Every structure is written in structure tokens, then in C-alpha cells.
Amino acid sequence: MASVSQSIPESVTAAGVDGAAVPDGETSRIPALIAEELERAMSCSREVIDLAVTTFAAGGHLLLEDVPGVGKTTLARALAQAIGGEVHRVQFTPDMLPSDLTGVNIWSQGEGGFVFHRGPLFANIVIADEINRANPKTQSAMLEAMSEGQISVDGVSHTLPDPYFVVATQNPIELEGTYPLPEAQLDRFMACTSFGYPDAASESRMITADDWSHPLGRVRRVCDPAAAVRIRAAARRVTIADPVADYIVALSRATRDRDGVRYGASPRASLYLAAMARARAMFDGRSYVLPEDVQQLAVPVFAHRLVLDDAGYGGESLAAARAIVADVVRAVPVPRA
Structure with missing residues (x-):
């Protein structure tokens, strides 16, 4: 940028x-x-x-x-x-419940029924x-919010x-x-x-620094x-030409065919890489995406999604995935005008 x-x-x-x-x-x-x-x-x-x-x-x-x-x-x-x-x-925290995030319906004597009290997920x-300190059940409460912009409580959907x-x-x-x-x-x-x-x-x-105020x-x-x-x-609204779109798909497919990778980048990852490339092009004052935009963003978009054959947990696994994606970027031919 x-x-x-x-x-x-x-x-x-x-x-x-x-x-x-x-x-x-x-x-x-x-x-x-x-x-x-x-x-x-x-x-x-x-x-x-x-x-x-x-x-x-x-x-x-x-x-x-x-x-x-x-x-x-x-x-x-x-x-x-x-x-x-x-x-x-x-x-x-480990003892957090899904309702601590989404909110909960509480009986109101004055209203004569249940009233929904919004949780902290209701914010911009x-x-x-x-x-990663929360248990898997609580983590799952984030899925609908992150992918659909809404949450469901007791069968009722609430827009975020x-x-x-x-x-x-x-x-x-x-x-x-x-x-x-x-x-x-x-x-x-x-x-x-x-x-x-x-x-x-x-x-x-x-x-x-002389200024000790909070940053x-x-x-x-x-x-x-x-x-x-x-x-x-x-x-x-930024345009992605067909050759650049094909380049994104080629990178994504290359991670799936890579030795040592159990699960490569998903189709959602391809869509996300395209969205990130569009935003980067807009910052640079362009109405179109260049292959260089895709190359700069492939590692932060793809790496955390890869599941390796010898996958551990933590920084070592993520570092290995980043190295794999970087190697894929170097290996896949770049489209030329």
C-alpha cells in the first residue's frame, strides 16, 4: 500500500x-x-x-x-x-459459554415474556x-457471526x-x-x-521516549x-482480469497438490485472496488487480488454512505452512500481459 x-x-x-x-x-x-x-x-x-x-x-x-x-x-x-x-x-477463558458471546433470552415480568439481551458480539x-483459551463449543459460537453477519439464539436470528x-x-x-x-x-x-x-x-x-502516555x-x-x-x-468494484483470477486458482490448487499437505487452501481461501487483492489495488489507486498484489498476500491468506501431514500446534506448524505457500508462489508461473 x-x-x-x-x-x-x-x-x-x-x-x-x-x-x-x-x-x-x-x-x-x-x-x-x-x-x-x-x-x-x-x-x-x-x-x-x-x-x-x-x-x-x-x-x-x-x-x-x-x-x-x-x-x-x-x-x-x-x-x-x-x-x-x-x-x-x-x-x-476456558469457562466461557456460547451465551456469554451471543447473548441470552431472559424472562421479563414487565414485558410478560422473554427479552433478548445482546452479548458482546453485537459491535462493529x-x-x-x-x-484459543475458550473451549471448542464456545469457539463454534463465532462461526455464524463471522461468516454470515448474524447469530441465532433459541431459533431466532439476530443481525449483527x-x-x-x-x-x-x-x-x-x-x-x-x-x-x-x-x-x-x-x-x-x-x-x-x-x-x-x-x-x-x-x-x-x-x-x-519522553512521552509516557498510552499509544x-x-x-x-x-x-x-x-x-x-x-x-x-x-x-x-476493483476488477480482476481472467488471467489473474486463473493465477489465484492455480496457487490455491498447488497447495492442495503439495507433498506434506493434507488439506490445502479451500475455495473460500481463493475468494478471500481475490478480495484482499482488490483492497490492496484500491489502496494503490488502481481499479484493477496485478499479479504482484496476489503474490504479496498469498502467505497471510493461505498459510493458516493449510493442514500438514505432520501437523503440530503453534508457531512451528504455522511457520512450516508459510514456507510452503512462499515456495508455491515462487513455483507457479506468473501471468504476463
Whole structure:
């Protein structure tokens, strides 16, 4: 994504504060402005920030997997603060029940019947902290919300807010008391990435910084939920030519035929890679997708979906899957004009 150094236009900031509509001509600029705000608060690489914003603009959900203390939750909160809208944070624990997420029907004497009390999933942005600490039954409560934008309680469907975005974090090294995310749920996350440790210079700046205020205090609100909906609509209008679509399918099929891979990238993964490539092209000011967009995004979109023959759990398995996808990207011929 191209870097944007200009200040936030008054019309954009007004949309975040007053709820006014952002002009259509400025809609495609908002994701880059969001990324600039996140960079003010984070010490992670710009690549991670761009991926988070790309995932949001593409209409997907993001899984952040890394060691504790590198800023996963801070990134999720900063993104929520820049986008605006209602934000709920859920700390997942082993004793959590599905109703703790979805909500529950409670008898009301005054109403003379059951009244539905909404759970924390009813928000524009849901921060799911340490999602792999919840038991599989509770994790399954997220599936309908993430894939269909609704939840069902006692046979009644309830529509979730639009836009809807889940940012989940998990710490792969903390194996005790955690439950591996099932393949069906991993497949609902459009992208997965890791922070890694900051470089020495960035870590030194963190230590010697004069400003000890919380980094979220430096993040300004860029847009409102209505503008976020238009961002996603604009990304869907980006064109993917037939050769590039065929290239995406070739990459996906290559992961399925790869030695050592039990289950490769699903058709949903192909659709998600196309959606991410569209969003990346929009950020760069293009109305069409290039093969380079696909190449840059294949690893974060495909890797966490692969099930390896000798699959373990945690960072080693994910690292092996990323290496496989990177090798596939190098091996599959790139379409030429």
C-alpha cells in the first residue's frame, strides 16, 4: 500500500466526529489514512499495519498470532479507535459459554415474556483476546457471526452491525489451558499474521521516549461506520482480469497438490485472496488487480488454512505452512500481459 503523509482532511475527520458522510472522492483515501494513524501508535512493521487495514477493507476478519507483549491487542484497539463505531473486547477463558458471546433470552415480568439481551458480539469491531483459551463449543459460537453477519439464539436470528470486523489474538507458545482453533474457524479468518519482535532501534526508542502516555492516545478517529461500509463497497468494484483470477486458482490448487499437505487452501481461501487483492489495488489507486498484489498476500491468506501431514500446534506448524505457500508462489508461473 502506498504511504500517505498528508494530514487528515477536515471532511474526513468531521465524518468521524459528527457522523457526516465522507465524500465519495475521498473514500479510497481513508484506508491509507487509517494506516498512518496506526503507525503513530505502533512499533511494529508497516507491512503488518497495512495487512490489518487491508483485511478490514476487504470485509474479512484478522487473526494475530504471536508471542505475548508485542502489541497484538494494542493494534486491534488502535484500529478500532481509528475506524470508529461500537467496539467490544472479549477476554476468552476456558469457562466461557456460547451465551456469554451471543447473548441470552431472559424472562421479563414487565414485558410478560422473554427479552433478548445482546452479548458482546453485537459491535462493529469485536476484539477477541486469546481466542484459543475458550473451549471448542464456545469457539463454534463465532462461526455464524463471522461468516454470515448474524447469530441465532433459541431459533431466532439476530443481525449483527454493519460493518462487522473480528480481530482475534492468540499466543501460540502458551499451550497449557488452550484449545487449538478448529480448521472450520481458521478458514473464517481472511488473513493471519505475526508481529515478530521490533528491531533494536525501535525498541530503544520505546525505552527512551519522553512521552509516557498510552499509544492509543495518539490515534485519531478517521471515519465512521457508514464510511467503512463504502470503503468495502469500493474495494469490491476493483476488477480482476481472467488471467489473474486463473493465477489465484492455480496457487490455491498447488497447495492442495503439495507433498506434506493434507488439506490445502479451500475455495473460500481463493475468494478471500481475490478480495484482499482488490483492497490492496484500491489502496494503490488502481481499479484493477496485478499479479504482484496476489503474490504479496498469498502467505497471510493461505498459510493458516493449510493442514500438514505432520501437523503440530503453534508457531512451528504455522511457520512450516508459510514456507510452503512462499515456495508455491515462487513455483507457479506468473501471468504476463
